[in-house]
Amino acid sequence: MGANIFSEKHQITFYETDVTNTVTPAMLVNMIILASEDQTDALGVGAESVAKLGIGWVVTQYKMDITRLPKVGETVKLSTQATCYNRYFAFREFWVHDSAGKECVHVESIWVTMNHETRKLVTIPEAVIAPFNSEEVKMIPRISRPKRLTDSDQLMTKKYQVRYFDIDGNGHVNNAHYFDWLLDALPMSFLTRHNLTGINIRFENEVQYHHMVTSEATLMTDVPETIMTKHRIVMENGEVATEAEFHWEPITNHTDQA
Amino acid sequence: MGANIFSEKHQITFYETDVTNTVTPAMLVNMIILASEDQTDALGVGAESVAKLGIGWVVTQYKMDITRLPKVGETVKLSTQATCYNRYFAFREFWVHDSAGKECVHVESIWVTMNHETRKLVTIPEAVIAPFNSEEVKMIPRISRPKRLTDSDQLMTKKYQVRYFDIDGNGHVNNAHYFDWLLDALPMSFLTRHNLTGINIRFENEVQYHHMVTSEATLMTDVPETIMTKHRIVMENGEVATEAEFHWEPITNHTDQA
Known part of the structure; x- marks a missing residue:
C-alpha cells in the first residue's frame, strides 16, 4: 500500500507568471505547497493542529525536474504524496501535470519537524505522519x-x-x-x-x-x-x-x- | 441600461496574504485586475486584441474603500464594471464580496488608453469600449x-x-x-x-x-x-x-x- 496521493486543480494567473508569461519558480513552489497544505488539512494534521504540539514542518531541500513550466491561463493538476519517512526526515514528492495529462514538473523534497521555540529538530511524531500512509524506511532517498x-x-x-x-x-x-x-x-x-x-x-x-x-x-x-x-x-x-x-x-x- | 457587471469567484491562498493571514493590497489589486482581464477577454476586447490597435489600457488612479480585507482560505466574489467613459478617460469600479454577500472592498479607478510606442494618451477607440455597455459621459467622476x-x-x-x-x-x-x-x-x-x-x-x-x-x-x-x-x-x-x-x-x- 503506497502513500495517499492528493491532487487539486489550479489555474495559472497573470500574477503568477513572468515577462514571458511563464509561471515563476517562486509561484510554482507556492502552488505545490498549497496542495500539500490542503492535503494536511484534509487529513486533520494541518499546520494549526501540528502547531498545538509545539512543532512545525520545515522544508530543507527541493529537487525539481522540469519538462516545461506552465504558461498563464493554463489549468494544471497539482499532486503530492508523503512518500516515505524515518525518525527525523520525511520525503515528499510533488507533480505538476498539464491539462493534456503530460508531466510538467516533478519535485522531490525533504522535510523535518522543528520545535517552534528552540528551532531544533524533533523526531517526527507518529500522530503527525500516520494519516498519509507514508512508508516508514531506514533511509529516505538521498538528494x-x-x-x-x-x-x-x-x-x-x-x-x-x-x-x-x-x-x-x-x-x-x-x-x-x-x-x-x-x-x-x-x-x-x-x-x-x-x-x-x-x-x-x-x-x-x-x-x-x-x-x-x-x-x-x-x-x-x-x-x-x-x-x-x-x-x-x-x-x-x-x-x-x-x-x-x-x-x-x-x-x-x-x-x-x- | 447600465454597464455589464462581470463577476468571478476566487479563493484566497496563503501566498496572497501577509503575516496576519490577511490579503495584501498588492494581491487584492492583482485579483481585481484578473477579474477585469477575464471580463475584457470574455467580451472579445482583451489585451491581445487591443494590442493589435497599437494601444493598451493603463490605470492612472485607484481609490479603495475597505470594510475589511479578506483572510486566507476565504472564497470571495470579484465583480467589476466599466461604469462610464469620455473621450480620454474610462471609470471602472470593482467590488469584493465575502461568501456571506457582505461588501469587503469597493474600488473606483480611472483608466486611459496609451499608444504602445509613443507612450502617449490616445482617444479611447469606440470598438474597444462598446462591448461593456459603458455610459458615455461628459465628465467621469472625480477622484x-x-x-x-x-x-x-x-x-x-x-x-x-x-x-x-x-x-x-x-x-x-x-x-x-x-x-x-x-x-x-x-x-x-x-x-x-x-x-x-x-x-x-x-x-x-x-x-x-x-x-x-x-x-x-x-x-x-x-x-x-x-x-x-x-x-x-x-x-x-x-x-x-x-x-x-x-x-x-x-x-x-x-x-x-x-
Whole structure:
C-alpha cells in the first residue's frame, strides 16, 4: 500500500507568471505547497493542529525536474504524496501535470519537524505522519547537495532586504521568495533566453524580517554541453542561508521579450 | 441600461496574504485586475486584441474603500464594471464580496488608453469600449488627489531596485508591486496593529527594470481622530512615480502577530 496521493486543480494567473508569461519558480513552489497544505488539512494534521504540539514542518531541500513550466491561463493538476519517512526526515514528492495529462514538473523534497521555540529538530511524531500512509524506511532517498560556489568563481551579486510582505502567517520568511532573490541575480537577457530544466536548492539558515542578504550567482563554464548556474544567499554575518543550482536550456525560435 | 457587471469567484491562498493571514493590497489589486482581464477577454476586447490597435489600457488612479480585507482560505466574489467613459478617460469600479454577500472592498479607478510606442494618451477607440455597455459621459467622476508629502514631513524611507520578476507579460512593472514598496516603508509594529480602511493611489510615471526607487512615507499627525499615512515613490531622476495615501484604524483586541 503506497502513500495517499492528493491532487487539486489550479489555474495559472497573470500574477503568477513572468515577462514571458511563464509561471515563476517562486509561484510554482507556492502552488505545490498549497496542495500539500490542503492535503494536511484534509487529513486533520494541518499546520494549526501540528502547531498545538509545539512543532512545525520545515522544508530543507527541493529537487525539481522540469519538462516545461506552465504558461498563464493554463489549468494544471497539482499532486503530492508523503512518500516515505524515518525518525527525523520525511520525503515528499510533488507533480505538476498539464491539462493534456503530460508531466510538467516533478519535485522531490525533504522535510523535518522543528520545535517552534528552540528551532531544533524533533523526531517526527507518529500522530503527525500516520494519516498519509507514508512508508516508514531506514533511509529516505538521498538528494545530492547543490554544487558549491568556489573562491575562483566570477560572481554576479545583488542585495535584498527582507520586506514585511515576505513574512508569512507563521512569522517566517516564505522561502518561495528565495527563488526570486536567487534568480534576479542573473541578467534579464539570460533569463528571457533560457528555459529552466532543473533546480536543486537547500535551505541552511533562516533569514528574518529586515535582514540584508546578498544573492550570489555564477555561470558554470567548465562542464561542456550543459548550462548551469550556481547560487547562494549569504547573510550579513557571513552564514549561508541557501545554496542552489539551476539547470537551463536555450530557448529555440524565441521571440525577444526583453 | 447600465454597464455589464462581470463577476468571478476566487479563493484566497496563503501566498496572497501577509503575516496576519490577511490579503495584501498588492494581491487584492492583482485579483481585481484578473477579474477585469477575464471580463475584457470574455467580451472579445482583451489585451491581445487591443494590442493589435497599437494601444493598451493603463490605470492612472485607484481609490479603495475597505470594510475589511479578506483572510486566507476565504472564497470571495470579484465583480467589476466599466461604469462610464469620455473621450480620454474610462471609470471602472470593482467590488469584493465575502461568501456571506457582505461588501469587503469597493474600488473606483480611472483608466486611459496609451499608444504602445509613443507612450502617449490616445482617444479611447469606440470598438474597444462598446462591448461593456459603458455610459458615455461628459465628465467621469472625480477622484481627489492623494495628499502630498511636504518638506516638513518626517520621512521614513526605503530603497528598492526593480527586479526581473516585477516585470509583467507586457514588459512593464506590474504596479501591484508599488503597494509592497509603499507599505514596506512603514514599521512592522504599525502594520500588524492597524487595519487598512482606505487607499488613494495615483500613478504618475513608469519605472523600469533595474531602476532604483525610494519609497517615502510619513504618518500624518495634524488631523485629529484619523490615522493616515502619506506616501510617494521617487525615481533616481527625482521624478515622482506614485503618490498615495492610506487610511487606517487600530486593531482592537488584536493578538500580537509580530
